[in-house]
Amino acid sequence: xxxxxxxxxxxxxxxxxxxxxxxxxxxxxxxxxxxxxxxxxxxxxxxxxxxxxxxxxxxxxxxxxxxxxxxxxxxxxxxxxxxxxxxxxxxxxxxxxxxxxxxxxxxxxxxxxxxxxxxxxxxxxxxxxxxxxxxxxxxxxxxxxxxxxxxxxxxxxxxxxxxxxxxxxxxxxx
Numbered sequence: 596x597x598x599x600x601x602x603x604x605x606x607x608x609x610x611x612x613x614x615x616x617x618x619x620x621x622x623x624x625x626x627x628x629x630x631x632x633x634x635x636x637x638x639x640x641x642x643x644x645x646x647x648x649x650x651x652x653x654x655x656x657x658x659x660x661x662x663x664x665x666x667x668x669x670x671x672x673x674x675x676x677x678x679x680x681x682x683x684x685x686x687x688x689x690x691x692x693x694x695x696x697x698x699x700x701x702x703x704x705x706x707x708x709x710x711x712x713x714x715x716x717x718x719x720x721x722x723x724x725x726x727x728x729x730x731x732x733x734x735x736x737x738x739x740x741x742x743x744x745x746x747x748x749x750x751x752x753x754x755x756x757x758x759x760x761x762x763x764x765x766x767x768x769x
Contacts (some may be wrong), residue, residue, distance in 0.1 A: 646673035
């Protein structure tokens with residue numbers, strides 16, 4: 596019986612030490628967390644506009660098409676100069692893979708649609724079946740790349756490339 600009470604006292608003593616250590620530990624952390632948070636430095640974000648095209652040529656589109664446009668090499672140099680390397684690498688990487696995906700979608704499921712490249716043009720002139728036209732100035736598009744869909748009946752539409760598989764169906768089926 597004496598052994599049991601020594602064991603009980605030892606257990607209670609150890610439990611008390613554990614409770615006190617936990618209590619002091621939590622109080623120390625609470626004091627650390629109540630300190631005023633450091634202010635995050637505020638940065639002024641300015642809107643960076645894509646440099647104008649080096650070309651003034653017009654590409655005429657008069658058939659059912661997906662027109663892929665790119666910034667020209669001088670525009671890319673200007674974009675690279677005003678962005679951090681990681682940002683520039685990210686936007687060029689995104690552009691490359693989104694266009695690759697769009698090409699695959701069009702080639703596999705929309706074979707009747709012509710893919711047209713527009714790398715050295717400033718203007719895209721879309722000519723409809725009824726003779727009316729719609730002109731797009733790529734200097735007004737602040738992306739390094741993009742895709743316009745055109746069916747010759749409706750105005751061309753700039754698609755959200757990650758959603759090309761949905762948007763192409765909506766545009767060409769209406």
